[in-house]
Amino acid sequence: DAMVIQNPRYQVTQFGKPVTLSCSQTLNHNVMYWYQQKSSQAPKLLFHYYDKDFNNEADTPDNFQSRRPNTSFCFLDIRSPGLGDAAMYLCATSREGGGQETQYFGPGTRLLVL
Amino acid sequence: DQQVKQNSPSLSVQEGRISILNCDYTNSMFDYFLWYKKYPAEGPTFLISISSIKDKNEDGRFTVFLNKSAKHLSLHIVPSQPGDSAVYFCAPRVGGTSYGKLTFGQGTILTVHP
Numbered sequence: 001d002a003m004v005i006q007n008p009r010y011q012v013t014q015f016g017k018p019v020t021l022s023c024s025q026t027l028n029h030n031v032m033y034w035y036q037q038k039s040s041q042a043p044k045l046l047f048h049y050y051d052k053d054f055n056n057e058a059d060t061p062d063n064f065q066s067r068r069p070n071t072s073f074c075f076l077d078i079r080s081p082g083l084g085d086a087a088m089y090l091c092a093t094s095r096e097g098g099g100q101e102t103q104y105f106g107p108g109t110r111l112l113v114l
Numbered sequence: 115d116q117q118v119k120q121n122s123p124s125l126s127v128q129e130g131r132i133s134i135l136n137c138d139y140t141n142s143m144f145d146y147f148l149w150y151k152k153y154p155a156e157g158p159t160f161l162i163s164i165s166s167i168k169d170k171n172e173d174g175r176f177t178v179f180l181n182k183s184a185k186h187l188s189l190h191i192v193p194s195q196p197g198d199s200a201v202y203f204c205a206p207r208v209g210g211t212s213y214g215k216l217t218f219g220q221g222t223i224l225t226v227h228p
Contacts, residue, residue: 004157015121035218042203042218043158090157102148103216105157 003027004106006091007063012112013081017064021076021109032074035090043090047054049074050096078111086113117141120204126161135193135222137204142167145209148216149181150211154202161202162189166209194211194226 015021021030035043047056049068063085065077078085088110092103099106102106117136127133137147150158164171164178165186171178177190183185191198201223205216 006157033215040123040220042220043217045215049214092157102160102163105150105159106157107157 003077004011004091004093004104006089006106006109009107010112011114013078014114015083017080018079019111020053020112021078021089021091021111023076024027024072025074025091025093025104026072027093027095027104028071029093029095030071030093031096031105032068033092033094034064034074034076036082037088037090038106039087046076081111082112083113086111116160118204118206118217118219120202120222122222123220124223125224127194127224127225129196129226129228132192133194133224133226135189135191135196135202135204135224137187137189137219138185139187139206141206141217142185143208143210144206144217145171146207148177148205148207149176149178150203150205150218152203152221158203191224194224196226196228199224199226 004010032049038044043058045057046060047066063079067075088108090108091106094103117140141222148163149161151161152158162176162178164180169180180187201221203220203221207216
């Protein structure tokens, strides 16, 4: 089945230690998104890729970076995680089209910062 | 500045009855409104949507109503089933792009009791 895959499902890191979260998709969608969701809050868009074009949200901290080496893969790099970065990180994809395409989400990676 | 608000954090309904989930928004540039459903340990999945040129869209047991003048939309589930128990997110999109950049509400936890 075509899908969005996130690895790992749970990630524990130490305060200040760089961490990378992975997302892959078999949908061949050209747009990929990263969201941060803290407990009982709305998922918040961090950035997205339209093909290879990176689009950062204005309020995304510099501590968060992303890479998209090809259509299928997208990575979220947190350079120096703080305690406040503990959250669920959701990857999503969508296809450019008539403007009403929905986003398809992965199961998320829960990040714990010690 | 919260552009999308789901003011009821939770809702409890008896099986067979109607569930009504509400969403209010402030951004008049939103032109397409989506509802996502999320089960524990899974990513959000698309449920139903409505364009700003319509005031109602129906799909089986699910109906979404849009009141643009009031900047309010609601999701009706009739009849409610225990399998509908999940978190429901309202997620509008700003127009002008051919792909979806969504703004999520905080979600409403729906519990349907047998």
